[in-house]
Amino acid sequence: MRTSIDAFIGSTGRKLKAFRNDCLGSITQISAVAAIPMFLCAGAAIDTVRINREQVAFDAAVDSAALAIAADDRASLAGLDSAEVTARLAELEEFAKEYMAENYTPQYGSSQEMDVEVTITGAAIDLEAKHSFPTTIMSLTGIDEIELAAHSQIMKAMRPIEMVLVMDTTGSMSSSGKLDGAKTAARNLLSTVYGGSAASVGESEYLRVALVPFAAGVRLNPSAYDFNLNWIDTTGANPLSKVNFNDTSWNNYTAWSQLKRTSSINHTWNGCVEARMRGDDASNTDYNVNDVAPTSGVTRFPAYFAPDAPSFANLSAYGSYQNYSFSGTYIPESGTPSEVAGMTTAQKNDTSTNGLIYRQQNQAKYVNRNIGAESLTSATEGPWKGCAKTAIVPLTYKRANVEAGITAMVAAGNTLIAEGVAWGWRVLSPTEPFTKVEASTSFPADTISTYHHPRWLKIMVIMTDGDNDISAGVDSLNGTTYTAYGRGKEAMADNRFGTTSDSSIMGKLDDAMSAACTQAKAEGIELYVTSFGSGVSSATRAKLQACATDADNYQHATSSADLAAFFNHIGQDVLNKSIYVSK
DSSP states (O other), rough: OOOHHHHHHHHHHHHHHHHHHHHHTTHHHHHHHHHHHHEEEEHHHHHHHHHHHHHHHHHHHHHHHHHHHHHHHGGGGTTOHHHHHHHHHHHHHHHHHHHHHHHHSSTTTTOOOOOEEEEEEEEEEEEEEEEEESGGGGGGGTEEEEEEEEEEETTTTTEEEEEEEEEEEOOOGGGGGHHHHHHHHHHHHHHHTTTTTTTTTTOOOEEEEEEEEESSSSSTTTTTSOOOOGGOOOOSOOOOHHHHHSTTOHHHHHHHHHSSSSSBBBBBOOEEEOOOOOOOOTTTOOGGGGOOOOOGGGGGGEEEOOOOOOOOOOSHHHOOOOOOTTTOOOSSSSSSOOTTEEEEEEEOOOSHHHHHHHHHHHHGGGOOOOOOOOOOOOOSSSTTTSOOOOOOOEEEEEEEHHHHHHHHHOSSSOBBBHHHHHHHHHOOOSSSSOEEBBBSSOOEEEEEEOTTTOOOOEEEEEESSSSSSTTTTTOOSSOOOOOOBBBSOOOGGOOSOOOOHHHHHHHHHHHHHHHHHOOOOOOOTTTEEESSSSSSOOHHHHHHHHHSSSGGEEEEEESSSHHHHHHHHHHHHHTTTTOOOEE
């Protein structure tokens, strides 16, 4: 046995010595020793590729969740106390988790459990998320998982906005506190888009805002930064400027200077304008609802001039004339000047419709007639009858100008929504009238952006509390009260309604409103529309909803609180449309 063992040992020793001295197969020996670290390195490379792919997917999920939060009305913390803010952020964090769970599936068996933190500061929304990712080969080294982290920041109002508020200031707005409610809603909307009160945020490089108060007409401000008298027909080149007078040398603009404000001071045109002539959309001649530049003739705007109606006729035969315009009565036959100044006996005695129209269009009765000053705080009669009491505020960086315009709004006059929409569009249009943006303390004057601009958003907010209403059929002689569209019974050659039928006029006004909305939307302007109060019929609500860019951009407000809530929603939605991901 001993010999066998010795023989085995000797044989084994000789074999080991031979293996040690043999150079053949050395690569195999080295590879065997290096196999483990090489295996681990390859595994780490594979895990790194998997991790990188997962990080990209995780980043995209976090960006999407952050955008979803920014688009949610709950992202507004305005008016919340500290406890409510904490609760709201927790609610949004749960929302983010649910959103990511529905839209993101981690790979390779990892769970959907993740840590999420939402922070909202001013215009910034930050979302931070962490997620554990399991390793494979790397786990042999004791590294079982890698933590993936992602951060997304959404900045609101970083895409600049040009916005106009088109506000109904008709007489019905004086009831039930509606005008005050509308003013509050408008101011709150501004606070939303500016991100603070007027006192704390008076201007922003991202916001240019305008205001268009409307009634049966709109008023320009001849002293405004962006105003040019060349927009107005001062010479009678537009035939519509002459329809109120028998003498064709007269026109609406010059007629103002014939009236006296006091015994020694004559009136001057007050800024109110009438609509241009309707026409054919296809040939772009429907000037009452388009933005063609007022350069000459029919494209210039007639000055507004509501004529004095006949004073002596049998009123029961013609209805209660809605167009008397001076001191709440008519210019009488007696006195100086009189309604019949310069008329022949036959003309004075002619009580036919044509005879009454001749009296109404007798320009001689205005010469040196003292009608007193216009009241800008109440509805009074005069050549301004039916026009909005306060003027358009063109696009400006000065928030204070718009705030002052809102404060000044007065309820008076009938309702012609199409004029409000048309001028809201013109305020945003890059063509005349209005091409400039007024400077502020920090931001220089500029020009209005082009349509479909790659950066600037154009927004129009429209609010009205009633149907189109210009008292059609109440005045048998004129057909309607006087408005920016003139009078309903005007001859068709000069008729801006497209009809002399009392029963068809309101439908024509609805059509004009729809045409203005449609053309503004075609130019890329986003329209938000709200009807307000019980005076809006279901038919008009449907037309206003169609006027809005989409169904979500329209709402009917039954109260001032409803109006304020919807205007706040508009502000949030406007901001949401301007957001982008900043990494």
